[in-house]
Amino acid sequence: MSFPAYPSYRDSGVEWLGDVPSHWVPARLRFLVQLNPSKSEVSGLDSDAEVSFVPMEAVGEQGELSLDRTRPISEVLTGYTYFREGDVSIAKITPCFENGKGAIMRNLAGGVGFGTTELIVVRPRQDRTTPEFLDWLFRSPAFRSRGEAAMYGAGGQKRVPDDFVRDFISPGPPLAEQVAIAAFLDRETAKIDALIEEQRRLIALLKEKRQAVISHAVTKGLDPHAPMKDSEIEWLGSVPAHWEVKRLSTVAYFESGKAHEPFIDDAADEHIYVSARFVSTQGESLRFCSANLTPALRDDILMVMSDLPNGRALARAYMVTDDRSYAVNQRVCLIRCQDAYPRFMLYQLDRNEGLLSYDDGMNQTHLPNRAFLKLMVCVPPLNEQEEIAADLDRRLTAFNDLAAEARRGIELLTERRAALVSAAVTGKIDVRGSAKVLPFPIDRTRARGLIATEIIERSANQSTFGRVKFQKIAFLAEAHVGISELAGSYTREAAGPLDRVLIEEMESAARSIAGIEHEQPGGAGTTVSYRLGNQSGVHRQELAQWLGEDRTAKLDKLIGDFAALSTKEAEAVATLYGVWNDALSEGASPSDDEIISGFLNDWHPEKRAKFRASDLPEWLGWMRRHGIVPTGSGPKTTTGRLFV
Template sequence: MIEQLAALPTYETYKDSGVEWLGEIPAHWKVVPLKYSLSLNSEKISSRNSTLKYYGMENIESWSGRFIETESEVEGLANKFSENDILFGKLRPYLAKVALATCEGICSTEFLVYRAKKQSANFFKYLLLSTDFINLVDASTYGSKMPRANADFIGIQRLPIPNLPEQTAIAAFLDRKTAQIDQAVAIKEQQIALLKERKQILIQNAVTRGLDPSIPMRDSGVEWIGEVPAHWELLANRALFRERIEQGEEGLPLLSVSIHTAVSSEEISDEENIRGRIKIEDKTKYNLVQPGDIVFNMMRAWQGAIGAVAVKGMVSPAYIIATPSPKIASSYFEYQYRCPEFIQQMDRNSKGITDFRKRLYWNEFKQLMSVVPPIEEQTTIVTHIETQSAKIDQAIAIQQQQIDKLKEYKATLINSAVTGKIKVPELVESQDTA
């Protein structure tokens, strides 16, 4: 599926394009400002009660142009587009939100709508999606928080233009090759999803059923927990934890809690250490945490923002700190509390009408039920989880590296084809049969 780029044919002769980012191009290609090949369609209509398909920025997948179905709604004006128009996301252009419209519709005004003038719209989609062009546009943006590209700047950019038959051949080649690459990426992403599911099942079984499948089980008496080993306890958290409220100490790192990676072990970055536009310098109201504490974000515990502390530090007053009793290995309980059933328990016990206002307070946390094996067994389970998880994580990392290489190859292939650095096989074959 993937040829070495160096093995692909090139054109017979090249010339200097006169454009720094383009370098040399095939001798018979032209270099023309974008606005001479694509017209900017500025037609706007009211989106209210429109029956036309709507494209928001969130509906376009970065670097592929695929449509992602969402419940996007828009009120007010929207840009109108026709089939085969090119949508170019001017907001944060580094996201590479570029798509070829497959039907008539309306889109966010954050898109520029281009229409090809007797050119191959599909070829220009790839040209505008190339990393070299995206980087060029991204370097020109204005606005720090919401950087946008300027349509006038884009319009004067000089682009490499082959003749129409070549444009069609290049686009057909890229359609075929990128579809193959995307399929390979999708397969590897499915494999990663299965590995993550396997890891979650491993953890869930270990923290609720133990490691010995032959051990006698008993009904826990709690429907969502089901059976547990007969010698394990089921206790309310008030018997396992006490709330820690201690002022932090100068010089300690400020830690955060993530729904993805639990509690950080290093000082949060300057970028994260921002609320609005004010950097947090005064940490006197932040609370002390010690290794082994269980910390959770009151607003996001029901999403999995909970974990065990590994280093002495400080956390936001928006976090609850639960110090464990001696019968607890906190790393075991981090694994337990990040299982779906236990996250759902936290969700059910959180206070608030909407997700935005939902909070899990200390009084509710201490009423939650936890499965408690003997301390020695907790430690053994943690070791088992860490050992097996490391193997799964390594397999995931290998798949991710392969995905990254495929995406890098795809980007290089598009760049090379639309700038004439390679001659696509479709053109070679057509010349051989001429």
């Protein structure tokens, strides 16, 4: 898709920026933002007030922010970086800056957060710039490349100086256009990201299929009608009856590598330094050394002996295919076939299940020499080994070609994404018209908070409203109203459809947006009620802009319809909806009796104790009268952890 340019441009006077739209006013960020605001702003908070705590690992590379940690403010007031709701953060240390770590700080506990000192905090001046536009500006190639060039320090301690951010020039679009640009980029990059994710899933699928093809060929052979016998090895299973199963030491020579680190010398270009990284990257990570204490020869198989828990390098194999000098380092071994065809053995040994069984998933794994020497391997007749290897070479070429094509697709999409961000934030394309026709962009956490705030503020004064009723309205907001942005994963729990994580995040986000608190004076397992904050109604304009007229009206009606229902009645309606919708999504057209049977017999054992079959037709009729009838779209429910 192509986008138009602005009608007229002028010289910005900034070399890297070039021409900008005539009505834009470029300016240094120091005039548009406040950098690293003072902690004195929160000096009045109680010392035990809980605030969000954000270490570097909680900040994502695409604007994600994990807010599952809080701490009393007294514990973080010194030694940590302060920020509040709506600030924009940038990681300043390498490689976090280069990787794009940074986020808009939203849904903070009490609107306040503290985190790693390796963040630069940028607070937009509301009359000059918006957090969303700033976040995209900070993700633009121009900002990132110039930030890297401005770094100071050495090695892994290089940092972007604060003054680089202060003096960086914003291209200067008016506020309304900043909103349009951010909305456009949210939407268009989401499309590109979805395409990239599809290619990544394809690569993962090809990898799984490739491994399955290899495993079958080297343990079952090519003849599907060959008689089989039990190998008496659990992970190996049955093998062709005419094959032998032997210890690796009987068909190959084994030698573990020696330490070559003292001899690493990339300028020497004399011996290839065979490290675990060299093997795991299939020779792409190429370094050299000046001595060779463990030489490998053509057709030798080189294998990784040590890796982190669940590491992807452990037991990876690489075969030498030329006569250059290969120096095998420690934590790598060489296997030289004597009574086996090397390429067949390569396929059998690479990520071999017998070797991977040593990885307990908790500790660093080092495969001892005996793991290789005692490893049981399949040994078909030599001519069959050659046939299997040739067949795999041919079949795997197709897998490799498809994976390479997918990787090229990811590279092109990534380049397209970067170019789009750059063009939009610098005014090279005019997205004002495009942004208007796109749905209002919103992240999942914000969506959950806005819906929670609306439901709770509209319902909190009802004597029957508590967490259970809130849960059922939230489920129907996604399933019936069509607010898919909630992205719940609903299980069949005793009180109806439930996503505990969703509800917890909705409550947390409602507290950040409108100061809503939930109270449970009787302790865990007792009734939960909600106390409204002093910011009631502040969400309404954003909610309406995001949902649009149709969904706003539908949500308004849903909340109004549920106002007269008791908790048990709300549970009945939401559960009936879930049973009915699940059946429709599977292609069925259930009768009322079938829906009721699913409710009582397939949902949760407690349903039979709480409801009678004769009670439920009334609520199916109520649903039809109020237009709360499923279509088979939206989320499906799954068996919950309480179902026995």
